[in-house]
Amino acid sequence: MPSPRLMNAALASVAALGLGLTGLVALGGGASADTTNLVVNPGFETGSLANWNCAAGTATVSTTTVHSGSHALAATPTSSDDAQCTQTISVQPNSSYTLSAWVNGPYVYLGTQGDGTTDVSTWSSTNAWNQLTTSFKTGASTTSVTIYLHGWYGQSTYYADDVVLSGAAGSSPSPTQSSSSSPSASASASASPSASASSSPSASSSSSPSPTATSTGGTGGKPKHWVTGYWQDFDNGATDQKISDVNGQYNLIAVAFANADAAGDGGITFSLDSTLQGKLGGYTDAQFKADIAAKQAQGKKVILSVGGQNGTISITNAAQATAFANSAYAIMQQYGFNGVDIDLENGLNPTYMASALHQLAAKAGSGFILTMAPQTIDVLSASSDYLATALQVKDILTIMNTQYYNSGSMNGCDGGVYSEGNVDFITSLACTAIQAGLSPNQVGIGVPASSRAAGSGYVSPSVVENALNCLAKGTGCGTFKPSTTWPTIGGVMTWSTAWDASNGNEFANNEGAFTNAMP
Known part of the structure; x- marks a missing residue:
């Protein structure tokens, strides 16, 4: 040009x-005895996608590829969908949190939306179980945060297990926590990372056709x-424009x-x-x-x-x-x-x-x-x-x-x-x-x-x-x-x-x- x-x-x-990338991390096989895990159905041990909202037709529960317990998330992207699963969780304003998960797959992204500060994410591309971890602080008026996992367009199945969000619990039930836990309710389609992210300039996890996130x-x-x-x-004779x-x-x-x-x-x-x-x-x-x-x-x-x-x-x-x-x-x-x-x-x-x-x-x-x-x-x-x-x-x-x-x-x-x-x-x-x-x-x-x-x-x-x-x-x-x-x-x-x-x-x-x- x-x-x-x-x-x-x-x-x-x-x-x-x-x-588009995002990432979560788990603390070993799950939260330790002295850690409060705010995620509901963190290891998919209900045998369903209860409390998780996953893109329609992309996700199921695996009993063969697991990190701990007997179940794990298995989600398969398509050429036009990154197989995202989300859960919205009640949190406290001005509070620090750590997010983690064990993941396995060609591309797995884990992160947050709606922190109220700077949304965070991380990712890996390993066909073996590995742990992702990130942390964040909520904004002054933030009362809920959406956590998410997704793969990448056209790639093979990814797996996730033992998802942990540790920190102070919110004062009211999370939207996801209070919803129906039936598999049909929890497997309904959810927005892509960018669709559900804040549109303000300070938000950071809108999704795109590739594994990365912006601030x-x-x-x-x-x-x-x-x-x-x-x-x-610059001006070169063409019509001058504002964005x-x-x-x-x-x-x-x-x-x-x-x-x-x-x-x-x-x-x-x-x-x-x-x-x-x-x-x-x-x-x-x-x-x-x-x-x-x-x-x-x-x-x-x-x-x-x-x-x-x-x-x-x-x-x-x-x-x-x-x-x-x-x-x-x-x-x-x-x-x-x-x-x-x-x-x-x-x-x-x-x-x-x-x-x-x-x-x-x-x-x-x-x-x-x-x-x-x-x-x-x-x-x-x-x-x-x-x-x-x-x-x-x-x-x-x-x-x-x-x-x-x-x-x-x-x-x-x-x-x-x-x-x-x-x-x-x-x-x-x-x-x-x-x-x-x-x-x-x-x-x-x-x-x-x-x-x-x-x-x-x-x-x-x-x-x-x-x-x-x-x-x-x-x-x-x-x-x-x-x-x-x-x-x-x-x-x-x-x-x-x-x-x-x-x-x-x-x-x-x-x-x-x-x-x-x-x-």
């Missing part, structure tokens, strides 16, 4: 990338498909861009561009943050894009990876962002960038959004730096929106050579990413919002819609037709919402509306 302040209107380009919040679960638009934090001005069809807004810090140690910085602030009549930090929170309250996600065309952030060692994670998390907390987008167009180191992103995901927790926006040259094979990175962070990746523009001819997954600007170019390269190992819902289509937004590669809405139909249903294809269909294809992305506004919101009203209406 174009650099924040150096790219002119004719050369503007794009970027984007996510996972920001936002309501609404993972959409079936993402419509991503980049919001420009509140972004068209409602966009369910994921990437704020462009964060830059390398002055130390060059892997850390990043972000602040609103003063020129843009002036053109918007004095767009203050406070209003910017309020606009982000308002979008999140509508179920949208707002993330920070790192880099851009001229971005020079370098993550090539462990210290830089940690600096990146720490600085990115601090900015997320400061502004209320749901996650980050990686748009580094001058190369990246898969090993250390993956380490940085996993560290950030662990800090952020459930609801963390991670997107990427590689150039086509960077995703031609599983060994290409961007695609290699995406595969290493597949467990926390929300979506990778390849920039199908400003590109020469490229090889598709069938070995054919395709030129940009048509259905075949998009579908054959999207096929490459899926065949390399990304889930279809982690693969998106990035195009310019208008002919002015990029040097080349603008296509009409019908081309994008045909490409989506080809990938999802096998219709609308060109000469290349995938050997199978991917109904959960991730979605679409554009550079930028400002250029889209300058073009009568053509992208939002056509590609955006079309994608949001896809089954």
Whole structure:
């Protein structure tokens, strides 16, 4: 994508990338004699899901894979559901609590929602029993907290046992504790982590399509498909916008861009561009943050894009990876962002960038959004730096929106050579990413919002819609037709919402509306 302040209107380009995690921990096989466990049915020894609310059809009780006793939770995610189970528990305000659980599975996330301070989470990916633990303090007016466990989209069954929440009991029965304990009542569908989380900027466990959590919040679960638009934090001739001005069809807004810090140690910085602030009549930090929170309250996600065309952030060692994670998390907390987008167009180191992103995901927790926006040259094979990175962070990746523009001819997954600007170019390269190992819902289509937004590669809405139909249903294809269909294809992305506004919101009203209406 174009650099924040150096790219002119004719050369503007794009970027984007996510996972939801949460975690609990148990104290050994259960609470000790002198520990008060506030969780009801903590080891599922009732032989049912009594007092737990689990996503419909995803959870049961196992008698074969258990940590202690004779029962444990067994929940199986699908391609569109992370198999979350929750329990709401009465607590005391201004009090300290420890949450724990024993878990077993490819990805298991455990954590809290509605702490009143900063929701917490942790996760593991071990096909053997291991203990997760976290702690938190409730807010001044907090009287109940929701604890949760979930797996990850498309992964195999996870198990949980001996869940413990220790601390002062609340003064009134918990909603979950006082509900019917029949299996049918307790197994009813529950909201995803993000759906049930607070929408205030201080909340931290909204869920996303990947195992991570933010300290920001936002309501609404993972959409079936993402419509991503980049919001420009600079003026380059496109329509100047506040976050509140972004068209409602966009369910994921990437704020462009964060830059390398002055130390060059892997850390990043972000602040609103003063020129843009002036053109918007004095767009203050406070209003910017309020606009982000308002979008999140509508179920949208707002993330920070790192880099851009001229971005020079370098993550090539462990210290830089940690600096990146720490600085990115601090900015997320400061502004209320749901996650980050990686748009580094001058190369990246898969090993250390993956380490940085996993560290950030662990800090952020459930609801963390991670997107990427590689150039086509960077995703031609599983060994290409961007695609290699995406595969290493597949467990926390929300979506990778390849920039199908400003590109020469490229090889598709069938070995054919395709030129940009048509259905075949998009579908054959999207096929490459899926065949390399990304889930279809982690693969998106990035195009310019208008002919002015990029040097080349603008296509009409019908081309994008045909490409989506080809990938999802096998219709609308060109000469290349995938050997199978991917109904959960991730979605679409554009550079930028400002250029889209300058073009009568053509992208939002056509590609955006079309994608949001896809089954």
